[in-house]
Amino acid sequence: MERTLAIIKPDAVQRQLVGLIISEIEMNKFAITAIRTMRLTADQAALLYEEHRAKPFFDSLVAYTASGQLFALVLEKEDAIEAWRQLMGPTDPAKAGPLSLRRRFAIDIQRNSVHGADSLATAEKEIDFFFGEGV
Numbered sequence: 001m002e003r004t005l006a007i008i009k010p011d012a013v014q015r016q017l018v019g020l021i022i023s024e025i026e027m028n029k030f031a032i033t034a035i036r037t038m039r040l041t042a043d044q045a046a047l048l049y050e051e052h053r054a055k056p057f058f059d060s061l062v063a064y065t066a067s068g069q070l071f072a073l074v075l076e077k078e079d080a081i082e083a084w085r086q087l088m089g090p091t092d093p094a095k096a097g098p099l100s101l102r103r104r105f106a107i108d109i110q111r112n113s114v115h116g117a118d119s120l121a122t123a124e125k126e127i128d129f130f131f132g133e134g135v
């Protein structure tokens with residue numbers, strides 16, 4: 001079993017889509033092995049997205065990510081990293097397939113409702129970021 005880190009982002013929490021998105025996670029046979037809700041500080045959001053520091057959208061992304069409550073989840077399944085990214089769809093919801101979470105729920109390319117780790121190394125780093133040792 002592989003594990004990945006998923007986030008239900010502030011735009012989705014604010015619009016009360018948490019239950020719907022968790023239903024989709026379960027219907028797609030991911031096991032949820034850890035979950036927490038929190039609001040990130042701007043410094044924490046900047047750390048989470050540090051790979052994008054040089055991008056023009058970085059400051060806006062950090063402000064949005066720290067703008068409200070989010071839910072972080074550890075999901076387990078065979079090929080969980082790729083399977084969760086498939087279920088989310090591409091970053092830009094306008095380019096996402098009709099059944100993907102981002103097409104169904106995202107507002108725009110920034111407020112795109114869900115996050116997923118993009119590699120094994122990133123998944124472990126992000127799980128540690130949200131859950132620390134012992135998960």
Ligand code: IDP
Nearest residue numbers: 052057061090091109110111112114115116118
């Ligand atoms: P990902 O979330 O699909 O892995 P990344 O390229 O890693 O996409 O970007 C991280 C996050 O930054 C995206 O999910 C989105 O919230 C935001 N983002 C990415 N590209 C843009 C953009 O062109 N404009 C505004 N926000 C963006």
Ligand code: MG
Nearest residue numbers: 115116117118
């Ligand atoms: Mg990414």
